[in-house]
Amino acid sequence: MPEPAGAPGPGKTKPRKSRPAVSVILVALLCMLLGIGIVTQVRDTKSGDGLDSARPSDLLALLDSLHQREAALRQEITALEHSLDSMQSDGNSSEAALDEARARLSSLQIQVGSAPATGPGLIVMIADPRGGVDADVLLDQLQELRAAGAEAVQISGGRADQNVRIGVDSWITGGAGAIKIDGVEVSAPFTVTAIGDPPTLSAALNIPGGVIDTVRRVGGEVTVDPRDSVEISAVRDPIAPRKGTPGD
Numbered sequence: 625m626p627e628p629a630g631a632p633g634p635g636k637t638k639p640r641k642s643r644p645a646v647s648v649i650l651v652a653l654l655c656m657l658l659g660i661g662i663v664t665q666v667r668d669t670k671s672g673d674g675l676d677s678a679r680p681s682d683l684l685a686l687l688d689s690l691h692q693r694e695a696a697l698r699q700e701i702t703a704l705e706h707s708l709d710s711m712q713s714d715g716n717s718s719e720a721a722l723d724e725a726r727a728r729l730s731s732l733q734i735q736v737g738s739a740p741a742t743g744p745g746l747i748v749m750i751a752d753p754r755g756g757v758d759a760d761v762l763l764d765q766l767q768e769l770r771a772a773g774a775e776a777v778q779i780s781g782g783r784a785d786q787n788v789r790i791g792v793d794s795w796i797t798g799g800a801g802a803i804k805i806d807g808v809e810v811s812a813p814f815t816v817t818a819i820g821d822p823p824t825l826s827a828a829l830n831i832p833g834g835v836i837d838t839v840r841r842v843g844g845e846v847t848v849d850p851r852d853s854v855e856i857s858a859v860r861d862p863i864a865p866r867k868g869t870p871g872d
Contacts, residue, residue, distance in 0.1 A: 694792050697736045704729045734776050737789040737860035741776045745819040745854040746826060749847040752812035756842025758800045765816060765835040766790060772828035774820040778856040781810035789858035800842075822850035 707725060733739035748765070750757060762779065769777055777790040788794070788805040798804050801811070818825055826848055829836055836846045 694736060697732060697792075698738070701729065701732050701736070701738070704732065735792075737776070737791045737858075739859060741819055741856045742853060743775070743819040744822055744852055745774070745817065746822050746848055746850045747854055748814075748816040748818070748829065749849070750812070750814040750816070750839055750844060751846075752800070752814070752839075752842075752844045754843035755800045755812075757803075757812060757814070757839060757844050759796045759798045759803050761835060761838055761842075762803065762805070762814065762816075763796045764838065765829065766794075766796070768828045768831075768835060769816070769818045769820070769825060772820065772825045774818040774825060776819045776856050778817045778858045779805055779810065780815040780817070780858075782813050783811065786810045787858040789856065789860045791860045817854050817856055819854060819856060822852075826850050 704725065730739070734741045750761075750765075766777060766779075778787060779790060780787045786808065788808050788810065791806075794806050796803065796805050803810050828834075829846075829848055836848075839846045
Protein backbone atom coordinates (compact mmCIF):
# COMPACT_ATOMS: atom_id res chain seq x y z
CA MET A 625 0.00 0.00 0.00
CA PRO A 626 1.24 3.57 -0.69
CA GLU A 627 2.78 5.42 2.17
CA PRO A 628 0.48 8.11 3.56
CA ALA A 629 1.35 11.63 2.39
CA GLY A 630 1.45 14.71 4.52
CA ALA A 631 5.01 15.19 5.82
CA PRO A 632 5.94 18.90 6.22
CA GLY A 633 8.17 20.40 3.50
CA PRO A 634 11.79 21.51 4.04
CA GLY A 635 12.14 24.38 6.40
CA LYS A 636 8.61 24.06 7.71
CA THR A 637 8.17 22.74 11.21
CA LYS A 638 4.78 22.44 12.82
CA PRO A 639 4.48 22.56 16.60
CA ARG A 640 3.41 19.25 18.12
CA LYS A 641 1.01 19.67 21.00
CA SER A 642 -0.97 17.16 22.95
CA ARG A 643 -4.57 18.09 22.15
CA PRO A 644 -7.63 16.44 23.73
CA ALA A 645 -9.50 16.44 20.41
CA VAL A 646 -6.71 14.52 18.68
CA SER A 647 -6.55 11.99 21.52
CA VAL A 648 -10.28 11.39 21.31
CA ILE A 649 -10.05 10.82 17.55
CA LEU A 650 -7.17 8.34 17.90
CA VAL A 651 -8.94 6.37 20.63
CA ALA A 652 -12.07 6.23 18.47
CA LEU A 653 -10.04 5.00 15.50
CA LEU A 654 -8.43 2.23 17.56
CA CYS A 655 -11.83 1.07 18.80
CA MET A 656 -13.20 1.19 15.27
CA LEU A 657 -10.42 -1.02 13.86
CA LEU A 658 -10.82 -3.47 16.75
CA GLY A 659 -14.51 -3.74 15.87
CA ILE A 660 -13.68 -4.41 12.22
CA GLY A 661 -11.27 -7.18 13.27
CA ILE A 662 -13.92 -8.80 15.43
CA VAL A 663 -16.52 -8.65 12.63
CA THR A 664 -14.06 -10.15 10.15
CA GLN A 665 -13.12 -12.96 12.54
CA VAL A 666 -16.75 -13.81 13.26
CA ARG A 667 -17.56 -13.77 9.55
CA ASP A 668 -14.67 -16.09 8.69
CA THR A 669 -15.49 -18.41 11.57
CA LYS A 670 -19.15 -18.76 10.62
CA SER A 671 -18.63 -19.04 6.84
CA GLY A 672 -18.56 -22.42 5.21
CA ASP A 673 -20.79 -25.39 4.71
CA GLY A 674 -23.51 -23.98 6.97
CA LEU A 675 -24.70 -21.69 4.18
CA ASP A 676 -25.42 -24.67 1.94
CA SER A 677 -28.29 -25.80 4.16
CA ALA A 678 -29.53 -22.35 5.18
CA ARG A 679 -33.11 -21.31 4.40
CA PRO A 680 -33.69 -18.50 1.88
CA SER A 681 -35.05 -16.26 4.63
CA ASP A 682 -31.86 -16.83 6.66
CA LEU A 683 -29.69 -15.98 3.66
CA LEU A 684 -31.65 -12.78 3.05
CA ALA A 685 -31.24 -11.80 6.69
CA LEU A 686 -27.49 -12.47 6.44
CA LEU A 687 -27.24 -10.38 3.28
CA ASP A 688 -29.07 -7.49 4.97
CA SER A 689 -26.67 -7.74 7.89
CA LEU A 690 -23.65 -7.62 5.59
CA HIS A 691 -25.08 -4.58 3.78
CA GLN A 692 -25.48 -2.82 7.12
CA ARG A 693 -21.88 -3.67 8.09
CA GLU A 694 -20.56 -2.24 4.83
CA ALA A 695 -22.70 0.89 5.29
CA ALA A 696 -21.30 1.31 8.81
CA LEU A 697 -17.74 1.03 7.49
CA ARG A 698 -18.44 3.63 4.83
CA GLN A 699 -19.95 5.96 7.42
CA GLU A 700 -16.78 5.59 9.50
CA ILE A 701 -14.72 6.47 6.42
CA THR A 702 -16.77 9.62 5.92
CA ALA A 703 -16.37 10.59 9.58
CA LEU A 704 -12.63 9.98 9.36
CA GLU A 705 -12.38 12.13 6.23
CA HIS A 706 -14.15 14.95 8.07
CA SER A 707 -11.78 14.53 11.02
CA LEU A 708 -8.81 14.75 8.66
CA ASP A 709 -10.17 17.95 7.11
CA SER A 710 -10.66 19.41 10.55
CA MET A 711 -7.15 18.53 11.70
CA GLN A 712 -5.60 19.84 8.48
CA SER A 713 -7.32 23.19 8.98
CA ASP A 714 -6.02 23.42 12.55
CA GLY A 715 -2.49 24.77 12.48
CA ASN A 716 -1.80 23.41 15.95
CA SER A 717 -2.71 19.78 15.16
CA SER A 718 -0.10 17.13 15.62
CA GLU A 719 1.49 16.07 12.32
CA ALA A 720 1.99 12.57 13.72
CA ALA A 721 -1.73 12.30 14.47
CA LEU A 722 -2.54 13.45 10.94
CA ASP A 723 -0.26 10.82 9.42
CA GLU A 724 -1.79 8.07 11.54
CA ALA A 725 -5.32 9.16 10.62
CA ARG A 726 -4.44 9.11 6.91
CA ALA A 727 -3.00 5.61 7.23
CA ARG A 728 -6.12 4.32 8.96
CA LEU A 729 -8.37 5.93 6.38
CA SER A 730 -6.40 4.20 3.62
CA SER A 731 -6.72 0.87 5.43
CA LEU A 732 -10.50 1.24 5.76
CA GLN A 733 -10.90 2.15 2.10
CA ILE A 734 -9.03 -0.99 1.06
CA GLN A 735 -11.08 -3.20 3.39
CA VAL A 736 -14.41 -2.07 1.95
CA GLY A 737 -13.05 -2.01 -1.60
CA SER A 738 -13.70 1.68 -2.27
CA ALA A 739 -10.13 2.38 -3.42
CA PRO A 740 -7.58 0.63 -5.66
CA ALA A 741 -4.79 -1.23 -3.89
CA THR A 742 -1.24 -2.38 -4.55
CA GLY A 743 1.08 -4.56 -2.52
CA PRO A 744 2.73 -7.97 -2.30
CA GLY A 745 0.51 -10.91 -3.16
CA LEU A 746 -0.20 -13.35 -5.93
CA ILE A 747 -2.07 -13.84 -9.18
CA VAL A 748 -3.96 -17.10 -9.71
CA MET A 749 -4.88 -18.18 -13.24
CA ILE A 750 -7.63 -20.81 -13.61
CA ALA A 751 -8.00 -22.39 -17.06
CA ASP A 752 -11.23 -24.31 -17.61
CA PRO A 753 -11.14 -25.94 -21.08
CA ARG A 754 -13.74 -28.57 -20.17
CA GLY A 755 -16.18 -26.21 -18.47
CA GLY A 756 -16.06 -27.92 -15.10
CA VAL A 757 -15.37 -24.94 -12.79
CA ASP A 758 -18.49 -23.69 -11.02
CA ALA A 759 -19.29 -21.11 -8.35
CA ASP A 760 -18.36 -23.46 -5.51
CA VAL A 761 -14.78 -23.68 -6.78
CA LEU A 762 -14.33 -19.89 -6.84
CA LEU A 763 -16.03 -19.54 -3.46
CA ASP A 764 -13.72 -22.17 -1.94
CA GLN A 765 -10.71 -20.35 -3.34
CA LEU A 766 -11.92 -17.04 -1.94
CA GLN A 767 -12.40 -18.58 1.50
CA GLU A 768 -8.91 -20.11 1.41
CA LEU A 769 -7.39 -16.73 0.55
CA ARG A 770 -9.36 -14.92 3.25
CA ALA A 771 -8.38 -17.50 5.85
CA ALA A 772 -4.73 -16.95 4.86
CA GLY A 773 -5.03 -13.21 5.50
CA ALA A 774 -5.75 -11.73 2.07
CA GLU A 775 -6.40 -8.01 2.53
CA ALA A 776 -7.95 -7.35 -0.88
CA VAL A 777 -9.16 -9.65 -3.67
CA GLN A 778 -10.23 -9.08 -7.26
CA ILE A 779 -11.70 -11.76 -9.54
CA SER A 780 -11.59 -11.22 -13.30
CA GLY A 781 -13.03 -13.19 -16.18
CA GLY A 782 -11.92 -13.68 -19.75
CA ARG A 783 -13.29 -10.32 -20.93
CA ALA A 784 -11.98 -6.86 -20.08
CA ASP A 785 -15.28 -5.83 -18.44
CA GLN A 786 -15.37 -8.81 -16.07
CA ASN A 787 -13.49 -7.39 -13.09
CA VAL A 788 -15.11 -7.65 -9.66
CA ARG A 789 -13.68 -6.32 -6.39
CA ILE A 790 -14.61 -8.67 -3.55
CA GLY A 791 -16.27 -7.04 -0.53
CA VAL A 792 -17.74 -8.15 2.78
CA ASP A 793 -21.10 -8.90 1.15
CA SER A 794 -19.91 -10.41 -2.14
CA TRP A 795 -21.77 -13.46 -3.45
CA ILE A 796 -20.92 -16.05 -6.10
CA THR A 797 -23.56 -18.17 -7.83
CA GLY A 798 -24.09 -20.32 -10.91
CA GLY A 799 -22.95 -23.55 -12.46
CA ALA A 800 -20.06 -24.12 -14.81
CA GLY A 801 -20.17 -21.65 -17.69
CA ALA A 802 -22.76 -19.43 -15.97
CA ILE A 803 -20.97 -17.95 -12.95
CA LYS A 804 -21.99 -14.58 -11.54
CA ILE A 805 -20.13 -12.57 -8.90
CA ASP A 806 -22.21 -9.80 -7.32
CA GLY A 807 -24.49 -10.04 -10.33
CA VAL A 808 -21.66 -9.67 -12.88
CA GLU A 809 -21.27 -12.57 -15.31
CA VAL A 810 -17.70 -13.90 -15.24
CA SER A 811 -16.45 -16.42 -17.78
CA ALA A 812 -13.30 -18.55 -17.95
CA PRO A 813 -10.39 -18.24 -17.85
CA PHE A 814 -10.48 -16.74 -14.36
CA THR A 815 -7.82 -14.50 -12.84
CA VAL A 816 -7.79 -14.01 -9.08
CA THR A 817 -5.55 -11.23 -7.73
CA ALA A 818 -4.96 -11.13 -3.97
CA ILE A 819 -2.89 -8.85 -1.74
CA GLY A 820 -1.27 -10.46 1.28
CA ASP A 821 1.82 -12.40 2.29
CA PRO A 822 2.74 -14.39 -0.89
CA PRO A 823 4.14 -17.54 0.81
CA THR A 824 1.16 -17.77 3.17
CA LEU A 825 -1.39 -17.29 0.40
CA SER A 826 0.37 -19.84 -1.82
CA ALA A 827 0.48 -22.42 0.97
CA ALA A 828 -3.26 -21.98 1.59
CA LEU A 829 -4.08 -22.72 -2.05
CA ASN A 830 -1.80 -25.76 -2.20
CA ILE A 831 -3.25 -27.69 0.74
CA PRO A 832 -4.14 -31.31 -0.20
CA GLY A 833 -7.74 -31.54 -1.33
CA GLY A 834 -7.96 -27.79 -1.76
CA VAL A 835 -9.07 -25.70 -4.70
CA ILE A 836 -6.11 -26.64 -6.92
CA ASP A 837 -6.89 -30.34 -6.57
CA THR A 838 -10.58 -29.63 -7.21
CA VAL A 839 -9.88 -27.73 -10.44
CA ARG A 840 -7.62 -30.46 -11.73
CA ARG A 841 -10.23 -33.12 -11.03
CA VAL A 842 -12.67 -31.34 -13.37
CA GLY A 843 -10.10 -31.00 -16.15
CA GLY A 844 -8.88 -27.49 -15.39
CA GLU A 845 -5.47 -26.12 -14.54
CA VAL A 846 -4.30 -23.64 -11.90
CA THR A 847 -1.20 -21.45 -12.01
CA VAL A 848 -0.14 -19.60 -8.86
CA ASP A 849 2.24 -16.68 -9.41
CA PRO A 850 3.53 -15.00 -6.19
CA ARG A 851 4.78 -11.47 -6.77
CA ASP A 852 6.43 -8.68 -4.83
CA SER A 853 3.76 -6.31 -6.09
CA VAL A 854 0.29 -6.82 -7.59
CA GLU A 855 -2.33 -4.26 -8.51
CA ILE A 856 -6.07 -4.35 -7.82
CA SER A 857 -7.88 -1.73 -9.87
CA ALA A 858 -11.57 -2.64 -9.48
CA VAL A 859 -13.55 -0.76 -6.83
CA ARG A 860 -16.97 -1.28 -5.29
CA ASP A 861 -19.86 1.17 -5.49
CA PRO A 862 -21.61 2.12 -2.23
CA ILE A 863 -24.71 0.05 -1.47
CA ALA A 864 -27.43 1.71 0.57
CA PRO A 865 -28.94 -0.57 3.23
CA ARG A 866 -32.57 -1.50 2.53
CA LYS A 867 -33.73 -1.57 6.12
CA GLY A 868 -31.11 -0.72 8.70
CA THR A 869 -28.93 2.32 9.34
CA PRO A 870 -25.51 2.38 11.04
CA GLY A 871 -25.66 2.82 14.81
CA ASP A 872 -23.82 5.52 16.73
